[in-house]
Amino acid sequence: MSGKQVATKSPGFLGKVRRYLRSAWNELKKVHWPNKSELVTYTSVVLVAVVIVSAMIFIVDSILSTIMELLV
Numbered sequence: 848m849s850g851k852q853v854a855t856k857s858p859g860f861l862g863k864v865r866r867y868l869r870s871a872w873n874e875l876k877k878v879h880w881p882n883k884s885e886l887v888t889y890t891s892v893v894l895v896a897v898v899i900v901s902a903m904i905f906i907v908d909s910i911l912s913t914i915m916e917l918l919v
Contacts, residue, residue, distance in 0.1 A: 858866065881889065
């Protein structure tokens with residue numbers, strides 16, 4: 848190995864944390880944050896979907912429970 852070798856100082860723990868937080872903050876700037884009406888709409892859609900899916904699971908579970916009781 849000829850020539851001068853330049854010693855590169857690797858960032859310490861605090862340097863790595865600072866770099867991570869800076870990159871996370873830059874990514875958060877790119878996020879599309881919903882306004883209040885969009886937030887209410889999206890939340891309503893999720894709640895309605897949860898109610899529908901839970902009702903379907905309840906119905907299927909009730910039918911299967913009844914069938915199992917008849918068989919046993």
